[in-house]
Amino acid sequence: MQTDDEEQVDEAPPGWVLRTPTRYREVIGLPVLALVLAAVAVVVGTAIGDELAMGTGAATGAFGVVSAVVLFVAARRAYLEQTWGASWDLHRVRVVVGVTAGAALMVASLVVGLPIAASIGIFGGFSQIGRYARSVPRFDLSAVAWAFLVVVLGCAVLVVLGLTVPEQTVLTGWRATVWVGGGTAGAVFAAVLALVHARRARRAPLR
16 A cells, blocks of 8 residues: 555656746746856857857857747746646757757867867866756757767867868967867767767656
8 A cells, every 4th residue: 555655756747847937037047047158158259369269159159049049938838838748848948958058068169279168168068968967858868969979070070170171371280289189089078978878868768
């Protein structure tokens, strides 16, 4: 015979349901954060000063603005409807935006090429993607695997460019070194993590 506590545990909704916004400030929290990070990306790219850094900062900032809009629309719908379907859609949006942001941060920091910026970006991007690697749903783990695969492809492109683009005339020597060295290490690291999370996703529950 089940106790009341056991029945409550069995009937507890998933975590993604419990994270559904119930107050309006919960709707705008993540979109505002995305806008702030977008502004930071533009400022950092401008502060570094060269054209590649400014272009990378602008592209990352544009991604932040789009993410803010998508997050706001999904969160507002979940807030108004208060249904499991809307909550699941919001959860998927959060996961996709979150892991994409992490992958973009890792690749963008390598593109900029400053060793300190690359180190901070790789650590920050990995931490961001890793947040969703601890989640149970198959969707979350699959998204993490795909995000790391994108990092692998981005790093591979940078390695090829670092080896083939002429230095000094087009690409500075220090940036080429970061692209080849950091890109190689990042690609291997991300490839291992992509494989691990893809295998975990196969055994994970759907929700």
